[in-house]
Amino acid sequence: MSDASQDAARAAAAAQAEAAAKAAQAALDARALLESDTTIDAAMPLLRLIEQYFAETRTGEGPVSTWHSPEIIADRLVEPMPRQPHALSDVARRLATALLADANRLAHPMYIGHQVSAPLPAAVWTDAVISAFNQSMAVREMSPAITPLEHQVIEWMTDLIGWDARAGGTMTSGGSEATLTALLAARSHAVPDVWAKGLGASAPVLVCGEHAHYAVTRAAGIMGLGQNHVVVIPSRAHRMDVQALDERLAILRGRGSRVMAVVATAGCTATGAFDDLEAIADLCARHADDHGPLWLHVDAAHGGGALLSPAHRPRLAGIARARSVAWDPHKTMLLPLAAGMLLVREEHDLDRAFAQQAPYLFAPGGDARAWDMGPRSFQCSRRADVVKVWVALQRYGTDALGALYAHLCAMAQRLHERLTTHATFRPLHEPESNILCFAWLPPGVDDPRERDALTDTLRERYNRSGRGWITSTTLDGRRVLRITVMNARTDGAHIDALVSGLEAEAARVLRG
Numbered sequence: 001m002s003d004a005s006q007d008a009a010r011a012a013a014a015a016q017a018e019a020a021a022k023a024a025q026a027a028l029d030a031r032a033l034l035e036s037d038t039t040i041d042a043a044m045p046l047l048r049l050i051e052q053y054f055a056e057t058r059t060g061e062g063p064v065s066t067w068h069s070p071e072i073i074a075d076r077l078v079e080p081m082p083r084q085p086h087a088l089s090d091v092a093r094r095l096a097t098a099l100l101a102d103a104n105r106l107a108h109p110m111y112i113g114h115q116v117s118a119p120l121p122a123a124v125w126t127d128a129v130i131s132a133f134n135q136s137m138a139v140r141e142m143s144p145a146i147t148p149l150e151h152q153v154i155e156w157m158t159d160l161i162g163w164d165a166r167a168g169g170t171m172t173s174g175g176s177e178a179t180l181t182a183l184l185a186a187r188s189h190a191v192p193d194v195w196a197k198g199l200g201a202s203a204p205v206l207v208c209g210e211h212a213h214y215a216v217t218r219a220a221g222i223m224g225l226g227q228n229h230v231v232v233i234p235s236r237a238h239r240m241d242v243q244a245l246d247e248r249l250a251i252l253r254g255r256g257s258r259v260m261a262v263v264a265t266a267g268c269t270a271t272g273a274f275d276d277l278e279a280i281a282d283l284c285a286r287h288a289d290d291h292g293p294l295w296l297h298v299d300a301a302h303g304g305g306a307l308l309s310p311a312h313r314p315r316l317a318g319i320a321r322a323r324s325v326a327w328d329p330h331k332t333m334l335l336p337l338a339a340g341m342l343l344v345r346e347e348h349d350l351d352r353a354f355a356q357q358a359p360y361l362f363a364p365g366g367d368a369r370a371w372d373m374g375p376r377s378f379q380c381s382r383r384a385d386v387v388k389v390w391v392a393l394q395r396y397g398t399d400a401l402g403a404l405y406a407h408l409c410a411m412a413q414r415l416h417e418r419l420t421t422h423a424t425f426r427p428l429h430e431p432e433s434n435i436l437c438f439a440w441l442p443p444g445v446d447d448p449r450e451r452d453a454l455t456d457t458l459r460e461r462y463n464r465s466g467r468g469w470i471t472s473t474t475l476d477g478r479r480v481l482r483i484t485v486m487n488a489r490t491d492g493a494h495i496d497a498l499v500s501g502l503e504a505e506a507a508r509v510l511r512g
């Protein structure tokens with residue numbers, strides 16, 4: 001080799017060594033950054049944000065929400081993706097000013113809006129613990145302590161329903177996943193070789209109520225059933241009309257249509273009404289086919305919390321006759337997102353929902369299969385959300401959680417009482433849970449479409465004012481106002497403040 005080329009090779013080697021040293025130093029620096037974030041002191045700026053939020057919303061002073069357009073907020077966030085680190089305290093400050101300042105404050109007692117909770121504080125803190133340990137729930141070997149815990153918590157819940165040791169289930173991301181999974185299991189029951197051969201020409205039908213959550217028809221779409229295989233039973237007083245169900249099931253049987261499942265709702269989204277589960281279970285038994293009684297799935301995503309309250313539990317009478325139940329602890333048990341559950345009367349039903357082999361994950365046969373949750377779930381990597389459910393149960397107990405459920409319902413009842421004698425606001429149903437729909441009937445406005453438009457304006461202006469937050473929906477074809485009480489802090493004085501706030505805003509809307 002010539003001197004020149006030896007020099008070039010040496011220079012290249014030196015450059016390579018230098019680059020390697022730089023890369024090693026960058027990795028050391030990055031790892032040191034991580035280590036510097038592992039103490040409570042480092043975490044404090046983030047934890048303080050939570051403490052401040054709880055404190056600021058406690059008194060009910062200050063706005064529930066701001067009303068900046070998404071463009072204004074998006075503009076604040078435009079910048080190149082950060083290459084250099086920032087101090088965690090600076091990031092926390094920015095999070096507070098650029099983002100959390102415009103978050104909807106669900107912990108504010110005047111937030112009486114959507115079906116999302118002001119979460120139980122003990123569960124909020126637990127979320128960090130779940131992230132720290134990051135046990136994935138697919139297979140037992142990845143979560144040796146938490147997999148048995150999930151089995152235990154599910155057993156508590158299935159006991160509450162009134163099922164025996166054959167029952168089982170899985171945590172889910174929410175009611176949508178729980179219902180999809182239940183219906184997949186029901187589909188495999190109705191069409192046993194569906195996983196291998198598809199539905200072909202033999203698609204079964206799915207029966208649900210007019211007020212079923214859209215998760216049900218969405219599941220039908222995902223499963224490839226086709227909308228024309230979803231039979232919708234009309235409601236009477238916001239509940240599934242049981243006589244109409246009886247008639248439709250008779251017609252379907254006469255036609256030789258296989259009914260894959262009947263979906264009942266316990267705590268329906270619009271009004272919080274509970275379907276008559278005993279009557280529906282009777283019909284599922286009476287219209288049995290050669291697979292046995294029709295599969296009854298109860299969507300108790302919202303109303304499942306009533307099982308914890310002795311006063312409200314009777315609304316779920318008959319739930320033990322369901323074959324599968326969706327129940328979201330992140331709804332009326334007030335857990336933070338996400339905590340959903342699918343519960344089945346017979347655990348082996350769930351093993352049929354996903355008849356898939358994955359030899360690199362799931363041990364074939366043997367004991368491992370019974371513990372592993374992966375085969376029962378759509379998710380692979382799955383967060384150990386069951387830990388916060390367990391912590392909430394340990395910290396508060398079912399007595400307190402049941403008392404909280406009853407309190408949320410009592411607040412809807414209080415609004416009902418206030419509006420029953422009101423001049424211009426009218427409750428549209430007896431509250432069966434923590435939800436109430438009500439109408440605004442401004443004097444002299446008789447055109448229903450004009451009333452719809454005014455109702456939407458009233459809601460928008462009230463929410464925009466920052467003094468409270470409610471929702472609206474369409475009920476029996478008309479725009480109506482709606483509250484869902486999901487915050488333990490909301491009490492009678494806040495319900496009264498809601499009424500006076502709406503009255504004041506209504507007067508302004510009418511003045512134009």
Ligand SMILES: *Cc1c(COP(=O)(O)O)cnc(C)c1O
Binds near residue numbers: 175176177265267302
């Ligand atoms: C919220 C809700 C769902 C959907 O559950 P997610 O947790 O949002 O997926 C389904 N059914 C009912 C009755 C619900 O209230």
